[in-house]
Amino acid sequence: MKRIVTITLFLLAWVGVNAQGLTLTPSHFNLQADVSGYVDAHATLFNNSNLDRVITWVRVVHQQPSGWYTMVCDDNNCYAPSTSTMNVGLAAGAQGILKLSIFPNGVPGYAEYTVHAYDATDSANVNASMHVMVSALDVGLPSVRNEVVVLFPNPARDVLYINVLNKTVTSIELYSVVGQKLRTIKVVPGNPSIAVPVDDLKKGVYFVRVYSHQRELVTRMFSKE
Secondary structure (H helix, E strand, O other): OOOHHHHHHHHHHHHHHOOOEEEEEEOEEEEEEEEOOOEEEEEEEOOOOOEEEEEEEEEEEOOOOOEEEEEEEOOOOOOEEEEOOEEEOOOOOEEEEEEEEEEEEOOOOEEEEEEEEOOOOOOOEEEEEEEEEEEOOOOOOHHHHHOOOEEOOOEOOEEEEEEOOOOOOOEEEEEEEEEOOOEEEOOOOOOEEEEEEOOOOOOOEEEEEEEEEOEEEEEEEEOOO
């Protein structure tokens, strides 16, 4: 009889551990963004079970002003704005990051997002979500109205996205912190978003110089993770 009770208690404890599933902390964000910059909703994803899991995350846009961009980062990568779902492995008892970066791109307004995370094999019991609300105000500063480019994410891991806001931009150059030119990117008219691979760069600080017909317009700094 004692053995049956012991086995029963063990099974109840095992079910209890696995029923906890996933948690996202924090699960709610109410953020204020700079219209010329970006803001992060940075959460920690916990696998509270004793099972290794493959977690699917899905970004849902409830409302968003035209011109805004968002990107999701997990432990594997930071993904292009066009990527709205991805799978990521999470070992038993482990934790990882789940981050939503929001870029107003110079446009004032209000947006709401939800990022869902779940195990597709048991989504009813193993799931978590974070809800993100973001407002961006137009402060009316010339520096905001006359922004030339926007860099994101910053810091960057694999890809640096350069959003060109000034139509006179013709080329962009990437430099190391010691002034070594690493690459030149020609800007194609009508293509305001440029993806620059940076996975081959070492961790550190780099500079982006923006030109209009060989005349330097501005220099921006970014970090490589």
